[in-house]
Amino acid sequence: MNDNDQANILMVDDQPGKLxxxxxxxxxxxxxxxxxxxxxxxxxxxxRQDVAxxxxxxxxxxxxxxxxxxxxxxxxxxxxxxxxxISAVHLTDLDRIRGYRSGAVxxxxxxxxxxxxxxxxxxxxxxHRKNRQLERLNRExxxxxxERTEQLHQSEHQFRTLxxxxxxxxxxxxxxxxxxxxxxxxxxxxxxxxxxxxxxGWRGVQHPDHADRVLQLLEKSRQACEPWEDTFPLxxxxxxxxxxxxxxxxxxxxxxxxxxWFGTSTDISTQIxxxxxxxxxxxxxxxxxxxxxxxxxxxxxxxxxSHDPESSVVTANLxxxxxxxxxxxxxxxxxxxxxxxxxxxxxxxxxxxASGDHxxxxxxxxxxxxxxxxxxxxxxxxxxxxxxxxASPLFDQxxxxxxxxxxxxxxxxxxxxxxxxxxxxDLLELATEAIIVRDMHGVLLFWNSGAExxxxxxxxxxxxxxxxQVLKTRFPKGFSDVENALAQTGKWxxxxxxxxxxxxxxxxxxxxxxxADGNAVLEINRDISAQLNAEDALRKAERLAAxxxxxxxxxxxxxNPLEAITNTFYLLRDHPSLDEEARYLxxxxxxxxxxxxxxxxxxxxxxxxxxxxxxxxxxxxxxxILELQARQMEFSNIVLRKQFxxxxxxxGFPVELRQxxxxxxxxxxxxxxxxxxxxxxxxxxxxxxxxxAEVCVSVFDTGTGIDPEHAxxxxxxxxxxxxxxxxxxxxxxxxxxxxxxxxxIRFRNISLAxxxxxxxxxxxxxxxxxxxxxxxxxxxxxxxKAEASNGGF
Amino acid sequence: MAASDITILCVDDEETPRTLRKLILQxxxxQVITAASGAExxxxxxxxSINLVLSDQMMPxxxxxxxxxxxxxxxxxxxVILISGVNEIPADARYADRFVxxxxxxxxxxxxxxxxxxxxxxxxxxx
Numbered sequence: 001m002n003d004n005d006q007a008n009i010l011m012v013d014d015q016p017g018k019l020x021x022x023x024x025x026x027x028x029x030x031x032x033x034x035x036x037x038x039x040x041x042x043x044x045x046x047x048r049q050d051v052a053x054x055x056x057x058x059x060x061x062x063x064x065x066x067x068x069x070x071x072x073x074x075x076x077x078x079x080x081x082x083x084x085x086i087s088a089v090h091l092t093d094l095d096r097i098r099g100y101r102s103g104a105v106x107x108x109x110x111x112x113x114x115x116x117x118x119x120x121x122x123x124x125x126x127x128h129r130k131n132r133q134l135e136r137l138n139r140e141x142x143x144x145x146x147e148r149t150e151q152l153h154q155s156e157h158q159f160r161t162l163x164x165x166x167x168x169x170x171x172x173x174x175x176x177x178x179x180x181x182x183x184x185x186x187x188x189x190x191x192x193x194x195x196x197x198x199x200x201g202w203r204g205v206q207h208p209d210h211a212d213r214v215l216q217l218l219e220k221s222r223q224a225c226e227p228w229e230d231t232f233p234l235x236x237x238x239x240x241x242x243x244x245x246x247x248x249x250x251x252x253x254x255x256x257x258x259x260x261w262f263g264t265s266t267d268i269s270t271q272i273x274x275x276x277x278x279x280x281x282x283x284x285x286x287x288x289x290x291x292x293x294x295x296x297x298x299x300x301x302x303x304x305x306s307h308d309p310e311s312s313v314v315t316a317n318l319x320x321x322x323x324x325x326x327x328x329x330x331x332x333x334x335x336x337x338x339x340x341x342x343x344x345x346x347x348x349x350x351x352x353x354a355s356g357d358h359x360x361x362x363x364x365x366x367x368x369x370x371x372x373x374x375x376x377x378x379x380x381x382x383x384x385x386x387x388x389x390x391a392s393p394l395f396d397q398x399x400x401x402x403x404x405x406x407x408x409x410x411x412x413x414x415x416x417x418x419x420x421x422x423x424x425x426d427l428l429e430l431a432t433e434a435i436i437v438r439d440m441h442g443v444l445l446f447w448n449s450g451a452e453x454x455x456x457x458x459x460x461x462x463x464x465x466x467x468x469q470v471l472k473t474r475f476p477k478g479f480s481d482v483e484n485a486l487a488q489t490g491k492w493x494x495x496x497x498x499x500x501x502x503x504x505x506x507x508x509x510x511x512x513x514x515x516a517d518g519n520a521v522l523e524i525n526r527d528i529s530a531q532l533n534a535e536d537a538l539r540k541a542e543r544l545a546a547x548x549x550x551x552x553x554x555x556x557x558x559x560n561p562l563e564a565i566t567n568t569f570y571l572l573r574d575h576p577s578l579d580e581e582a583r584y585l586x587x588x589x590x591x592x593x594x595x596x597x598x599x600x601x602x603x604x605x606x607x608x609x610x611x612x613x614x615x616x617x618x619x620x621x622x623x624x625i626l627e628l629q630a631r632q633m634e635f636s637n638i639v640l641r642k643q644f645x646x647x648x649x650x651x652g653f654p655v656e657l658r659q660x661x662x663x664x665x666x667x668x669x670x671x672x673x674x675x676x677x678x679x680x681x682x683x684x685x686x687x688x689x690x691x692x693a694e695v696c697v698s699v700f701d702t703g704t705g706i707d708p709e710h711a712x713x714x715x716x717x718x719x720x721x722x723x724x725x726x727x728x729x730x731x732x733x734x735x736x737x738x739x740x741x742x743x744x745i746r747f748r749n750i751s752l753a754x755x756x757x758x759x760x761x762x763x764x765x766x767x768x769x770x771x772x773x774x775x776x777x778x779x780x781x782x783x784x785k786a787e788a789s790n791g792g793f
Numbered sequence: 794m795a796a797s798d799i800t801i802l803c804v805d806d807e808e809t810p811r812t813l814r815k816l817i818l819q820x821x822x823x824q825v826i827t828a829a830s831g832a833e834x835x836x837x838x839x840x841x842s843i844n845l846v847l848s849d850q851m852m853p854x855x856x857x858x859x860x861x862x863x864x865x866x867x868x869x870x871x872x873v874i875l876i877s878g879v880n881e882i883p884a885d886a887r888y889a890d891r892f893v894x895x896x897x898x899x900x901x902x903x904x905x906x907x908x909x910x911x912x913x914x915x916x917x918x919x920x
Contacts, residue, residue: 552881555878555879556851556877556878556879556880557878558878559878559880559894559895559896560810560878560895561810562878562895562896563810563876563878563896564809564810564813566899567810567813567814567899568813570817570820570898571816571820597896597898600896601896
């Protein structure tokens, strides 16, 4: 029923006519009029509907109005229902008071005044309406309150749920500080159950060291009604203390008075221990940093650190700073930026490094590890400094590159040393002498290319082997002498015999030196075989020269009287005074003298019958000689084979040439006393590096051959294999003559199936001028002679 | 020209060889004058008409070649033959017409003398 609803007016009267009149009067109120003819009917209506006002006739048969009113008043529902008595009877004040006492009642007497009736009814109707409104509002209010309360309950429930789920310990206390609620965590931690909790301040679970302070502060805050915070350990169920950060806040009502306390305690044990760890770590870190700084300071290696990927900040340690000539700690980023004037240029293998290739910058940027690079930088004084450089990246916690560390070792000295050593090594390689180093057991440690060339062993083949094994050294006096000398003086010089790889024997001038530390021996060997041979040859030549000089002197001394004697016999020959016997004796003397002449001619005279050389045909000379030898050859059963492909014409002196070939052919014939074959060949050839034309003459015999032992001495003077005849000078002289012509004479001995062939070959250059080099003067003669005879002196 | 028309000046510092040489040349039919030294030879040359000088090489004072030079200076058309026991021809022997070894024997000597005289007479004829 809302405010404007019709109220139900119940009219009770046993007289319908009265009911009708009431209806007419009340109609204009607009309310709902209900008629009832009896009290019972009225009750019925009352029960069925919500009646605002009951208009009641007092006098009614059976149950009168007062009785009805009493009945209504007994019913709780109708206790407050308004009743208007309509009474014809005069009611005493006492009656009215009685009526008023029973609530909401009014009287109207008959005759009813319509306006009055209307007014009273409308008042009560209105009242009823208002009551109903009020009831409704009340109900709504109650509902709201109930809802509110419910919400509050829910909130509180949620709060408790929340409070129980947070990891913190939580509690609530009343204004006096008495804790009336703990969250579940609390119980879990402390290990108590609700109801067993300690008092305000939690004395029982406080750490003795902290308890007093905590409680003091807490009490202070409580009294001041101010928020409280403290950190202290609490004893847990497991018997261990844990650190808690505890807070409490006062809660005030709308009037500002303290209603309760709300607090939390947060377990910061891990945090505390973490903090302690961090403190420790920090301490350690600081120590490490200090160590690092000390190391950097003391390190002789230059170290630079790039603090960002762009290398805008680069610091150098003491060593590097000194190297670069900068102050320690100064940012050297600009010094390594080639774009900046005055920066330090880095070179690698002679090429200037671009900015990005600076190892430190590159690593700081790209994160790549750069291994040893040799770089060159110009020092503050302009001299080059060589640095062995490497760079390592630095990474942040995400794995990104955040900088780099570079190390720079000054290897300038080492490089110089290396260069020096390399030069020395190169020099050692250049040396043609064999330079060898061996240890005290003779094991080879060093073998230069001179040694390789001299001995024929490559260094890979001999290093690690014993020197004496390799070289088969023969010492003049014995190994121990050498060792002693070395041990005492540290040196030894001398000549040794050593063998090359292919067994060739040679004499070596050896200088040994003991290394300073006494662990190895350095040897420098020089092949002096050639030198010795040359010395030998020189000695021989000198001997020969001496002999020649002597021969010259002897020649002169002998030739003079020889000529005289020859002349004497010449004169005696046909002297008339001689008888037959005397003539015979003279003839004998003459013949023997001829022999002497022959010998002296051979030995003491390289004489030439003229100064002019003439065109000589070797073939012709050979033919002449063959004629002379014909008888002997026949006698010895020697077969002749001639192969003259050329006349073999050269410019020379017939007599001496004849002497040469007479010697060779004579030897050949003498080598075949019991028969054989004599072969002669003459041909032209061009040979030699200058392709000069030569006449080659070969004399072959199938005689006794030449003993290898004799072969060496064949061309030596006074060497002869013939027992009786021979001066031993023939081949020597022949060779001398051939050499004067600039030619060669060689022999070969071939043994084949028991048979022997000996071959002597003479090669004489075809000269294209009319002179032969005179050994004494060394000049060409004929042209000069022609000039001399024309022009006088 | 007959041998008898030829006068040879034979120079040698040693007497016996000199004498013997003279004898064999004379046996050949030549006229021979001797001198014991280069100086003497030059002096003779001055006085006497000589056709050929035959001199020993090794002589004290003046060697054969030195004598040759002087002779040729005095008489450019004078043939000079040097004879010697040395076994090597000296350098300035080329000034002489021939250098003969003593061990060549008398035949060689005669041959050489004859050759040289022949050459010179031919040259003289040709003027």
